[in-house]
């Protein structure tokens with residue numbers, strides 16, 4: 001059955017929220033398969049701008065069942081606040097389904113996230129400090145606490161005791177921070193069961209049953225390819241499998257169920273947090289892209305680092321995700337610049353790289369020199385009203401075709417503004 005994975009093809013914030021919202025009409029389920037409230041997905045709902053962190057962007061539609069899959073980490077406090085925020089906007093969360101196998105972010109995960117960043121000092125990752133890394137660390141160490149554990153106080157207490165017997169040593173003895181008692185966490189967390197219980201399900205079964213009935217699933221990725229724990233610019237990554245493959249492990253649906261993989265990419269590129277960024281523009285063009293593109297974190301308000309489109313990264317993303325299509329967002333922002341550059345390769349320590357380099361040290365400023373090709377822009381021409389490819393200025397059309405050729409994937413959706421209707425469909429089909 002036709003299911004689609006929608007995945008960030010850069011370092012996150014590519015416009016996944018907008019595109020999920022745009023195409024979700026064709027799907028019965030929208031599933032988040034990894035990450036947690038480190039994500040910030042912007043969806044424009046009527047005249048309101050919503051920032052979704054944990055709940056899938058399909059929540060706005062009556063025909064969609066939104067699912068938080070087993071691959072996610074859930075801070076119940078954030079979840080409940082987000083549900084309240086949606087209720088305040090008149091959006092029901094009754095249909096939200098939450099995997100019983102997803103892991104919980106505990107208060108100590110947030111403390112440990114902050115403490116680890118402080119310890120790293122100038123080598124900090126620049127995390128969102130939401131406890132994401134420590135929660136996945138506990139999952140891998142098999143000391144995590146899952147959503148289903150909330151259903152049984154005895155099990156919850158026992159697992160918490162095990163987790164705290166180690167974590168309190170780290171908090172107290174390594175970091176000199178506040179430790180936790182089982183009772184205080186139980187007091188805060190066990191009541192969350194009342195809110196979460198009606199939404200809890202064995203989501204692998206739910207989704208596979210739906211597939212057998214001919215239903216369509218859209219998997220909504222968070223973060224992006226280069227923040228993937230395996231395929232990203234490690235260690236400056238998040239702690240989950242953001243790439244398309246993660247949709248399977250993070251939901252319990254096998255790879256044969258997936259027929260389309262839609263990579264989302266800005267017409268330039270941004271990154272928030274630390275780590276290598278070959279095409280970063282540290283001068284005024286970078287500031288211009290940030291100002292015109294509104295490149296500030298949805299959740300943290302942090303300045304996003306901006307740079308030229310990197311075709312090496314885009315090709316890599318096409319490979320590791322098996323992209324069938326791309327959505328190119330924020331093309332309108334490039335109306336602010338004269339000439340546009342595209343990185344087509346890297347030069348590092350006398351070697352040329354046309355593919356993502358084996359040794360990531362080649363990506364760092366000390367070594368890397370991006371090889372650019374220059375394309376003429378369409379400065380000053382407002383393209384936010386364009387609704388067909390042909391109505392775009394000739395140079396904007398050429399830019400898109402050039403990228404398409406370089407990346408080798410059809411750019412079947414082009415976004416020319418944040419609103420739903422500010423979009424050009426160019427052959428996208430969910431089938």
Ligand code: GDP
Pocket residue numbers: 008012013014015016017018039040041042043293294298329330331332333415416417418
């Ligand atoms: P996500 O995390 O991938 O969902 O992306 P974010 O929501 O963090 O960041 C994307 C930002 O760009 C949001 O503010 C969107 O409203 C905005 N946006 C999305 N597409 C376009 C576009 O084509 N043009 C412009 N100007 N803004 C866009």
Ligand code: IMO
Pocket residue numbers: 008011012013014038039040041125126127128129130132133221222223224227236237238239272273274
């Ligand atoms: P969306 O889904 C951009 C970055 C952080 C940091 C690194 C690790 O909106 O695209 P973490 O808190 O996950 O341990 O931080 O990953 N990061 C994101 N950057 N968009 C996101 O999500 C991000 N989620 C995490 O800035 O560099």
Ligand code: MG
Pocket residue numbers: 012013014039040041042298
């Ligand atoms: Mg975002």
